[in-house]
Amino acid sequence: MTSELTDNQINALYAFVERKNVKFYDLQIELVDHLASKIEQKWIEYPTLSFEEALTKVYAEFGKQGFYDLIQRAHVAASSKHQKIWWRYFKQYWQLPQLVITFLLWGGVWIFFERIGYKEGMWMNLAAILTHALVSMYRFFRMIRKQTLRLTVMPYLRTYPFEGWILTLLFILTFKSSTPVPVELMSGIIAINWLMIKAAYEADAALLNEQRSLYPQAFA
Numbered sequence: 627m628t629s630e631l632t633d634n635q636i637n638a639l640y641a642f643v644e645r646k647n648v649k650f651y652d653l654q655i656e657l658v659d660h661l662a663s664k665i666e667q668k669w670i671e672y673p674t675l676s677f678e679e680a681l682t683k684v685y686a687e688f689g690k691q692g693f694y695d696l697i698q699r700a701h702v703a704a705s706s707k708h709q710k711i712w713w714r715y716f717k718q719y720w721q722l723p724q725l726v727i728t729f730l731l732w733g734g735v736w737i738f739f740e741r742i743g744y745k746e747g748m749w750m751n752l753a754a755i756l757t758h759a760l761v762s763m764y765r766f767f768r769m770i771r772k773q774t775l776r777l778t779v780m781p782y783l784r785t786y787p788f789e790g791w792i793l794t795l796l797f798i799l800t801f802k803s804s805t806p807v808p809v810e811l812m813s814g815i816i817a818i819n820w821l822m823i824k825a826a827y828e829a830d831a832a833l834l835n836e837q838r839s840l841y842p843q844a845f846a
Contacts, residue, residue: 629666631677636662646692657693716786733813739809793819
C-alpha cells in the first residue's frame, strides 16, 4: 500500500473534521494536514492498515474529547490575536500625530455638550451608539453569509476590550436624571469609546487582509 494519501482521501479528511464540529476553514486545514501526516506515519509502521483503520487510530490519539480542546485553544488564540492588533491601533491615538485626533475629538464632544446640554448630548450619543451597533451587526452578518468558508477570527471582529463595561456605563449615565460626572470627564469617556470603536475597525481590516492572503479560498 502507498504511504501517501490520494486526493479523495484528503477530501474525506475534510469531511471527517467537519462532521466532528470543526467548522472553520483555517482550523480544518491545520487538522487535515496533521491527520494526513499521522496516517502516513501509521502506514509506514503498519502497511496493511486501510485508510479508515488508520484514521480511527489517529483520531483515538486525541482522547475522549476529540478535537474539542484543539478548537478551544484555536478560539483563545484567535481572540488574543485580535486583541493584540486592536491594542496596537488604539495605542496610536495616544502618540503623535494621532494624539491630536484624540484631543480634537475630546474637545469637540465637550463643546457639543456645552452647546446643546448634557442630557440632550447623552441621548444623542446613545442613539448614535445604538445606530452604529445595528449597522455593524448587519454588515457583519452579511459578510458571514457571503463567505461560506469562515475563519476562526471572524467571531471576534467588531469587538474591543471593556466594550460591555463602557456601554453599560454610558447607558446608566444617560438615564440618570442629573449630571453624575463633570462634563469634561464625560466628554473624555465618550471620545475614548469612539476611538476604541475606530481602532476595532482598523484592527478588523488589518486582520482580514492578513487572513485573505493566507486563506484566499475563504473570501472567494
